[in-house]
Structure formats: C-alpha cells, structure tokens
Amino acid sequence: MPSQVFIVGTGGTIAGSAASSTDHVGYRAGAVGIDQLVAAVPALQGVPLAFEQLAQLDSKDMDFGTWARLARRVQALLDDPAVQGVVITHGTDTLEETAYLLHRVLKPAKPVVFTAAMRPATALSADGPQNLLDAVNVARTPGVQGVLVVFGGAVHRADRVRKVHSYQVQAFASPDGGPVALVESGSLRALAPWPAGDGLGAERLPLEPAAWPRVELLWNAAGVDGAQVPLLTELARREGRRLGLVVAGTGNGTLANPLEAALREAQEQGVAVLRSTRCAAGPVIGGELPSAGALSAPQARVELLLQLLMK
Structure with missing residues (x-):
C-alpha cells in the first residue's frame, strides 16, 4: 500500500x-x-x-x-x-x-x-x-x-x-x-464527491514557453472600444503564434458594441475567443461568442490555452 x-x-x-x-x-x-x-x-x-x-x-x-x-x-x-x-x-x-x-x-x-x-x-x-x-x-x-x-x-x-x-x-x-x-x-x-480530472495529458504541455499560444485577457468596462484587439492580432501574426482572446464581460458576459464587433472580426480571421464574466460568481449563459461557463476569467484563459495547445 x-x-x-x-x-x-x-x-x-x-x-x-x-x-x-x-x-x-x-x-x-x-x-x-x-x-x-x-x-x-x-x-x-x-x-x-x-x-x-x-x-x-x-x-x-x-x-x-x-x-x-x-x-x-x-x-x-x-x-x-x-x-x-x-x-x-x-x-x-x-x-x-x-x-x-x-x-x-x-x-x-x-x-x-x-x-x-x-x-x-x-x-x-x-x-x-x-x-x-x-x-x-x-x-x-x-x-x-x-x-x-x-x-x-x-x-x-x-x-x-x-x-x-x-x-x-x-x-x-x-x-x-x-x-x-x-x-x-x-x-x-x-461534503461532496471528489473531482475526477480530465486527463488531457501532462506530456502535451510544451516545456519551451515560446511554443505556447498567445492568449490575452481583456475586460469590458465603460468606454472600452476594442482597439487592443487588432493590435494583438497583428502582434501574434508577427510572432507566428496562434492567438486566443478571453474577455471578462460585464454581468452575463455582456460586451460593449465596439469591443464585441472587434472580437467578431478577429474570430473571422481565425482568432479563438472565449467569453467570461468579471462578476465574482455565476456562469455566462447564451450569447453568440463562445462562453467559458462558470470559470473565472483567469481559469478561462487557461482553458483557452489548453484548447489551442491540444488542437
């Protein structure tokens, strides 16, 4: 034993x-x-x-x-x-x-x-x-x-x-x-059952940091215009890395119109997008951009990193 x-x-x-x-x-x-x-x-x-x-x-x-x-x-x-x-x-x-x-x-x-x-x-x-x-x-x-x-x-x-x-x-x-x-x-x-884990495989995580995709975390707030999105898209293109964008939306993952438009355009160009919430609790339900469910914004970033790595 x-x-x-x-x-x-x-x-x-x-x-x-x-x-x-x-x-x-x-x-x-x-x-x-x-x-x-x-x-x-x-x-x-x-x-x-x-x-x-x-x-x-x-x-x-x-x-x-x-x-x-x-x-x-x-x-x-x-x-x-x-x-x-x-x-x-x-x-x-x-x-x-x-x-x-x-x-x-x-x-x-x-x-x-x-x-x-x-x-x-x-x-x-x-x-x-x-x-x-x-x-x-x-x-x-x-x-x-x-x-x-x-x-x-x-x-x-x-x-x-x-x-x-x-x-x-x-x-x-x-x-x-x-x-x-x-x-x-x-x-x-x-108090509850133990978690099982998902078993994607530790050996699939690259030891070299440059081999990881670039996944950035954005926030929705008053006055946000989405100007960072094309800048990050161009940066990832120059680096030759896949780009993912996690956005911490307000409330149920809601986004200011300019930010949402910029994310939609990036998504059409092949950028992976995941929508979380800046609230302390609760999931993101519905909407057209992909949801991170009840993950915190930092955990949603890890999730998108893994999704891009495992493709």
Missing part, C-alpha cells in the same frame, strides 16, 4: 520572508525552502514524507515552463506506487490558474493538494504551517482523489476555486457550490 506523501515546493507567500514578524506585505516570496517549511510544523515530524523544491517563485511570476515541469513531475509522482498523495505549495496570486491547469491535464486516482498562505513564513501569526498540515492530512486520507485546494480549513475543487480577498487569511472560496470538504481538528469531513 502507498504510504508516502510527496510535497513539491514552488515558492509563494507560504515560503515568504520579511524583516519583521509583523510585516504581512513587505516580504520576499519564495525565500524559504520546502525543507524549512516542513521542519516548522512539529506535527509533521514522523509522518512519512518526501519533498523537493521544483521552483521558488512569487506566483505572480508563474510561467508556462514551470507549469509544464510541474505537471510532468506530478504525473510521475502519481505513477509511483509508493506515493499516496501529492501536496504542492504555491503562491496565492495564480493558484487558481495552476490548480485548474492540473485538473484539466491530470486524471488522478490519488489526491493532488495545493496549499498556500496569505502571510509569510516569518509572520507572528503565519497561516502557512496550519494550511500545510491540513493539506498533508487531506493527502493521507484514504479515498480522497482529484486536484484540490486546501486553505483556511476548507477543501475546494480546482475547477471552482477563486481567490476572493487580497489580504485576509480566508482568501479562497468556491462561489458556485461551496467547498467539497472541511478539515476539522485534523479530520476530514466530506
């Missing part, structure tokens, strides 16, 4: 370091190694663990090459019969994007658990140690599977989770449906 949880460190605030224990914003992300993070949680001592540092990034700087390496490494760990589950420490800024990417490319029969923190490791009341402990406990629980996000005592599906606050420690939520489980005093209480 597999018995080991493997922790993959990628940096983030959970590995952040500041000059003062009361400084929650003026820190350097990714400064603390995964070995130090594990050692800082006494309850993990004696738990069968292995860990490695795959990257040490502030997740605002997450990149395509790291995504590809992470997906391939996690797949290799899932294929290892000695590994019971995988935990990934990550920054909060782009966590919902990376988690959604792995949900789409993997189909894990084991748990793949993301966790993070809103306060650096040096903070007086750091939230990372408890989040890490909860994530390991979830990864060790028999029967758990799929790509999950464990944060603040809640367990979220990777395809529904969103970062909803810029500072508070309860920074993540699943607006449509809520969490799939809760972690209570180390015990897991399931």
